[in-house]
Amino acid sequence: MSAEPSGPVGTPERQRDAERTRAEILDIATAEFADRGYAGARVDEIAARTRTTKRMIYYYFGSKEGLYVAVLERAYQGIRALEQQLDVDHLDPARAMRALAELTFDHHESHPAFIRLVSIENIHHAEHLRTSPILPGLAAPAVDVLGRILERGRRSGLFREDVDALDVHMVISAFCIFRTANRHTFQAIFDRDLLDPGRRDHYRRMLGDLVLEYLTAHVGRA
Amino acid sequence: MSAEPSGPVGTPERQRDAERTRAEILDIATAEFADRGYAGARVDEIAARTRTTKRMIYYYFGSKEGLYVAVLERAYQGIRALEQQLDVDHLDPARAMRALAELTFDHHESHPAFIRLVSIENIHHAEHLRTSPILPGLAAPAVDVLGRILERGRRSGLFREDVDALDVHMVISAFCIFRTANRHTFQAIFDRDLLDPGRRDHYRRMLGDLVLEYLTAHVGRA
DNA sequence: CGATGAATGTACTGGTTAGTTACTTGTACC
DNA sequence: GGTACAAGTAACTAACCAGTACATTCATCG
Numbered sequence: 001m002s003a004e005p006s007g008p009v010g011t012p013e014r015q016r017d018a019e020r021t022r023a024e025i026l027d028i029a030t031a032e033f034a035d036r037g038y039a040g041a042r043v044d045e046i047a048a049r050t051r052t053t054k055r056m057i058y059y060y061f062g063s064k065e066g067l068y069v070a071v072l073e074r075a076y077q078g079i080r081a082l083e084q085q086l087d088v089d090h091l092d093p094a095r096a097m098r099a100l101a102e103l104t105f106d107h108h109e110s111h112p113a114f115i116r117l118v119s120i121e122n123i124h125h126a127e128h129l130r131t132s133p134i135l136p137g138l139a140a141p142a143v144d145v146l147g148r149i150l151e152r153g154r155r156s157g158l159f160r161e162d163v164d165a166l167d168v169h170m171v172i173s174a175f176c177i178f179r180t181a182n183r184h185t186f187q188a189i190f191d192r193d194l195l196d197p198g199r200r201d202h203y204r205r206m207l208g209d210l211v212l213e214y215l216t217a218h219v220g221r222a
Numbered sequence: 223m224s225a226e227p228s229g230p231v232g233t234p235e236r237q238r239d240a241e242r243t244r245a246e247i248l249d250i251a252t253a254e255f256a257d258r259g260y261a262g263a264r265v266d267e268i269a270a271r272t273r274t275t276k277r278m279i280y281y282y283f284g285s286k287e288g289l290y291v292a293v294l295e296r297a298y299q300g301i302r303a304l305e306q307q308l309d310v311d312h313l314d315p316a317r318a319m320r321a322l323a324e325l326t327f328d329h330h331e332s333h334p335a336f337i338r339l340v341s342i343e344n345i346h347h348a349e350h351l352r353t354s355p356i357l358p359g360l361a362a363p364a365v366d367v368l369g370r371i372l373e374r375g376r377r378s379g380l381f382r383e384d385v386d387a388l389d390v391h392m393v394i395s396a397f398c399i400f401r402t403a404n405r406h407t408f409q410a411i412f413d414r415d416l417l418d419p420g421r422r423d424h425y426r427r428m429l430g431d432l433v434l435e436y437l438t439a440h441v442g443r444a
Numbered sequence: 445c446g447a448t449g450a451a452t453g454t455a456c457t458g459g460t461t462a463g464t465t466a467c468t469t470g471t472a473c474c
Numbered sequence: 475g476g477t478a479c480a481a482g483t484a485a486c487t488a489a490c491c492a493g494t495a496c497a498t499t500c501a502t503c504g
Contacts, residue, residue: 021451035347039262043492053453054493064492118407119341123259126406138411163428166412171432174400178392182399184348185340190358190388206385210393210436215437240481265462275483276463286462 022052022060029057030071037120038068069128072121076134082107083145093153096115097215098208100146101172105204108176109195115180127210142169150215159215168211175207244282246272251279252293256335259342260290291350294343297336298356304329305367315375319437320430322368323394327426330398331417337402364391372437381437390433397429 028049032041043064046053061067086103088096108115121129129135146165153159179194187193194203237274250271254263265286269276283289308325310318330337351357369389375381401416408416416425 037259037261037342039259040345042490044490055453056451058493059451113454116345118404119345120259122404122406123262123338123345126410129407130410133306135410139413143412163278166414167428169412170400170408170416171397171428172403174396175393177404178396181346181403182340182395184344185351186392188348188352188357190365190391191361192388206389206393206403209439210432213435213439214432217431217439226492243481264460268462274481277484280463281481 015202021050021052021056025052025057025060025067026071026074028111029067030075030117033068033071033120034116037123041068043067065128069132072117072128073132073134074139075111075117076129079107079111079114080138080141083141086145088145088149093149093156093158094212094216095166096149097153098212100149100212101208102204104172105176105207108180109200112180115177118177119181123217153215160217163215168215171214174208179203226261240389243274243278247274247279247282248291248293248296251289252297252335253338255290255293256338258413260346265289267385287350291354294339294350295354295356297333297339298312298351298360301329301333301336302360302363305363310367310371313380315371315380316434316438318371319375319390320434322371323430323433324426326394331422334402337381337399340399341403375437382439385437390437393433393436394429397432401425430432 025046029041029046032046032049035041041064043054043057045055046067050056051062057067061070082103086099088099091099143165146169150159150163150165150168154161183194193199247268251263251268254268254271259262263286265276265279268289269279272278279289283292304325306321308321310321313321365387368391372381372385372387372390376383405416415421
């Protein structure tokens with residue numbers, strides 16, 4: 001009827017746009033998988049929530065599993081460059097460590113879907129992540145900056161010696177992920193919303209204190 | 223044919239035993255739900271792995287959801303009396319806190335299915351736990367003992383004042399649950415098995431240090 | 445403008461799966 | 475010793491859902 005093939009102003013506003021369609025499917029699928037888990041998500045439901053059809057999902061991603069893997073990989077890649085955002089080499093080790101912990105805290109808080117996807121992937125024993133081509137690139141960004149801070153702190157006699165970068169990374173992740181991943185059971189049982197904005201600063205400071213007090217504890221004693 | 227209604231030695235070994243059947247269904251279902259999630263678990267598969275049939279599952283539990291709720295409730299009740307096992311009132315606050323943290327650590331380590339069920343229940347926004355009759359009894363055991371230790375520690379000027387029992391509980395839970403719940407993605411990315419028995423003592427001590435150094439940090443300064 | 449291939453829509457299918465029906469067997473109690 | 479109810483079996487069904495066949499439309503380029 002009154003189809004305008006191109007708008008009079010701005011970009012052509014194409015009716016067909018593969019990238020746009022792909023991206024829209026991925027967005028909706030991310031929300032759907034994160035909300036219902038792999039088995040619980042419905043391809044029909046994802047299709048219905050896009051402006052396209054189920055046929056397109058299979059056209060672009062081949063299968064439900066292919067779609068899930070694409071969602072998972074995009075989510076991991078979105079979080080990949082986190083640590084590199086931060087230039088901590090000019091800060092003293094204690095401040096650098098706190099900055100890194102707080103950056104991780106903020107980043108996790110603003111990516112709840114990612115955390116839920118990680119939980120879901122763990123339910124499935126990480127079988128999709130383990131065979132993903134993006135896997136080899138995930139370890140270094142998370143550990144390199146942390147390792148450098150830790151090393152500087154140890155050399156200056158500030159940090160304890162009996163933990164490595166992965167241990168510290170685990171503590172930071174555990175704290176940040178727990179708030180989101182276990183939010184619902186925690187709230188049901190204890191009637192406290194861990195993601196309440198009014199408590200965010202408290203928890204952010206708490207994480208920094210936790211990591212720093214631990215790392216700097218009793219250094220120098222026999 | 224050669225059916226012996228009662229064995230010549232020992233217990234009668236009844237062929238019909240409602241409690242036994244119920245318990246067996248619950249055991250298998252716990253493993254199955256923990257392994258595959260709610261939507262991923264198959265009632266037929268659970269039935270096939272018991273010595274009874276699918277009809278019995280519906281006879282005893284009414285629906286897949288009813289079975290899942292029964293599994294979840296039993297898992298929570300199994301962990302319920304944890305803190306009461308421990309008589310920490312005769313220990314000084316620091317030792318008591320460490321004992322509690324380590325007990326939690328050991329308990330979580332030996333109940334991986336419970337932790338996976340908690341993850342799964344969080345995927346489902348705790349909707350089943352929230353309506354469960356066992357919910358009201360879950361908060362107190364986890365927090366009461368912890369609260370008493372914290373209170374004693376604060377009164378004696380040993381512990382900091384800016385955290386409450388729920389905060390400390392969160393830290394301990396986050397650490398313990400992360401090791402199990404995120405084991406697979408962590409191992410895939412960093413090639414480190416957080417549940418490796420050779421690392422257990424390291425992590426147990428690490429948790430105790432983490433909590434104590436945090437709680438006792440800088441107490442007394444302005 | 446006409447052909448070609450990428451992108452998209454509609455309608456369907458076949459296997460899977462939660463839940464049921466109809467029937468059988470064992471147990472306890474009078 | 476027979477009867478009533480609890481415990482159990484096997485085969486069935488209706489709905490659901492991942493995946494597909496086939497037709498169609500749009501962009502691009504000669």
